[in-house]
Amino acid sequence: MNLAWKNTLLLLIVIVLVIIPFVIQKEAEFAGADSLAEEAISEVNPEYKPWFSALWEPPSGEVESFLFAAQAAIGSGVVCYYLGYLKGRKDREGNRERP
Amino acid sequence: MFSRYAKLILILSLHLILLSLLAPPPAYAMHIMEGFLPLGWAALWFILVLPFWGWGVKSLKAKVSGQPGLKLLLGFAGAFTFVLSALKLPSVTGSCSHPTGVGLGAILFGPAAMSVLGAIVLLFQALLLAHGGLTTLGANTFSMAVVGPLTSYGIYKFLKKTKVPLSFNVFLASALGDLATYVVTSLQLALAFPAPDTGIWGSFAKFISIFAVTQVPLAISEGLLTVVVFNYLFAYNKEELKELAVLQEKGGA
Numbered sequence: 001m002n003l004a005w006k007n008t009l010l011l012l013i014v015i016v017l018v019i020i021p022f023v024i025q026k027e028a029e030f031a032g033a034d035s036l037a038e039e040a041i042s043e044v045n046p047e048y049k050p051w052f053s054a055l056w057e058p059p060s061g062e063v064e065s066f067l068f069a070a071q072a073a074i075g076s077g078v079v080c081y082y083l084g085y086l087k088g089r090k091d092r093e094g095n096r097e098r099p
Numbered sequence: 100m101f102s103r104y105a106k107l108i109l110i111l112s113l114h115l116i117l118l119s120l121l122a123p124p125p126a127y128a129m130h131i132m133e134g135f136l137p138l139g140w141a142a143l144w145f146i147l148v149l150p151f152w153g154w155g156v157k158s159l160k161a162k163v164s165g166q167p168g169l170k171l172l173l174g175f176a177g178a179f180t181f182v183l184s185a186l187k188l189p190s191v192t193g194s195c196s197h198p199t200g201v202g203l204g205a206i207l208f209g210p211a212a213m214s215v216l217g218a219i220v221l222l223f224q225a226l227l228l229a230h231g232g233l234t235t236l237g238a239n240t241f242s243m244a245v246v247g248p249l250t251s252y253g254i255y256k257f258l259k260k261t262k263v264p265l266s267f268n269v270f271l272a273s274a275l276g277d278l279a280t281y282v283v284t285s286l287q288l289a290l291a292f293p294a295p296d297t298g299i300w301g302s303f304a305k306f307i308s309i310f311a312v313t314q315v316p317l318a319i320s321e322g323l324l325t326v327v328v329f330n331y332l333f334a335y336n337k338e339e340l341k342e343l344a345v346l347q348e349k350g351g352a
Contacts, residue, residue, distance in 0.1 A: 003334050007327045014320045021189040021316070028193025034132055036194055036309045037288060041135065044292045044302055050134030054229035067228050068185050075182030079328065082175040086335035 130221065130239040131284060133232025140291045145237030151214040151245050158211035162343075172339055176204035177216045179328060183321060184220055190313040198321035199280050202273025203328060205248035206255045207343055217244025242283035251276030259347075269329045274322030281310040 001009075021028070041048060058064035136144070163170055183200030190196060204213045218240045224230035231239045255272040263271075289303035297304075332340060340346045 003330055007330055010323045010327050014323050017316050017320050017323075018188055021191050021193065024191060025189075025193040030189050030193060030195050032187070033194050033196045033310050033313045034130070037306060038132060038135070040302075040305050040309060041288070041292050044294050044305070048137075048292070050132070051138065052134035052232070052234045054133045054225070054232060056226070057229035058227075064228060068187070071185035071223070071228075072182050075178045075180075075185065078174055078178030079182060082171055082178075083328070083331050083335070085171070086331065090335045 130224075130231035130243065131235040131287060133225070133229065134234055135232070136235050136238055136287070136291050138234075140287070141234045141237060143237075144235075144241050144287065148214070148218075148237045148240045148245060151211065151240075152218065155211040155213070155215035158209060159215060162208060162212065166339075166342060169339065169343070172336070172343075173208065173212070173216075176207055176212075177219070179203050179325075180213075180216060180220050181223075183324065184224065188317050188320060190316050192313045194309075194313050196281075196310070196313045196317055198317050198324070199243050199247055199277050200321065200325075201244060201247045201280075202251035202269075202276040202321065203325045205251040205276060206269060206272060206325075206329075207332075207340075207345055210245070210248040210252045213248035214240065214244045217248070238287050239284075242287065243280045246283045247276040247280035250279040265333070266326050266330070270322040270326050273325035274318040277318040277321045278311065278314055281314040282307065285310050 021030070058067055159173070163173060180200035180203075183198045185197070187195045187197045199217070201213045201217050204216055218236070221231055221236055221239050221243065225232050225236060251272040254275055255268060258268040258271065285303055285306035288306045289299050292302055293299040294301035294305070333346075337346065
């Protein structure tokens with residue numbers, strides 16, 4: 001199996017893993033695990049009050065998702081730039097060996 | 100005609116409905132939330148993390164000064180963590196969490212380097228996304244950027260000596276490193292919030308059922324994604340992998 005096929009197959013498995021929860025948990029809210037942990041903390045220790053709050057919070061869900069998308073975009077930009085750079089370098093070396 | 104109370108209740112509930120529609124969704128951080136560790140614990144985790152930061156900066160300098168070409172690979176490992184920790188994926192438990200992406204960097208550069216890279220990602224998320232937090236940065240660094248990478252690195256080094264195929268090794272190392280992060284998160288919360296009746300372990304069971312179980316399918320995804328990029332590195336950049344002693348000098352993997 002060549003590289004492209006192997007990786008496509010692996011990515012397909014990841015996509016299936018992402019879809020499965022929606023199929024088997026039709027009613028779920030898909031809230032963050034952290035907000036569930038907050039609830040658990042208030043169950044265990046009802047008196048606990050967070051003593052510090054975030055210096056800045058994204059003013060809306062839209063702004064927050066923009067920032068997350070930006071984070072993913074910047075990261076994958078760098079990742080893909082580097083992979084392209086490696087492939088180009090490898091191809092050049094290959095050409096040099098058999099002129 | 101509505102009685103006064105019925106009117107009041109109606110108006111109140113309308114307000115509540117409107118509020119719930121307008122209010123932003125809760126911040127979906129998978130790390131310990133800002134202010135959610137008592138001061139003593141927050142300080143303790145910072146103290147425990149400090150030596151790893153020192154070790155990390157030293158190890159990064161040593162690795163990069165020897166081979167300036169590795170800077171790009173280092174940026175790549177950092178960027179991989181950056182992407183993966185922005186991907187909040189649904190899980191079979193019906194809640195969401197995100198992978199950490201630190202396994203790849205740990206395999207490439209060792210656990211010390213990741214204690215710095217991971218902390219940078221956590222700091223970004225704490226400052227800009229109200230995700231995790233500044234007071235909990237020590238604890239979150241300890242779980243995601245110290246224990247996670249140490250686990251991945253240890254598993255990778257151990258399995259490299261055996262006959263386990265390279266891809267499967269990378270998969271296990273990164274998936275278990277991811278899982279270890281959330282086991283530590285659960286433990287940190289349990290230590291700070293022992294249940295009144297069942298103690299630390301009772302709380303630990305509760306938190307681990309929230310974090311770790313949710314994390315299992317995500318850890319598998321992280322393992323697979325790490326194998327995908329590792330396959331590329333292996334195909335196009337075998338030389339640097341050998342320089343970093345990720346692969347044996349002779350005969351490849």
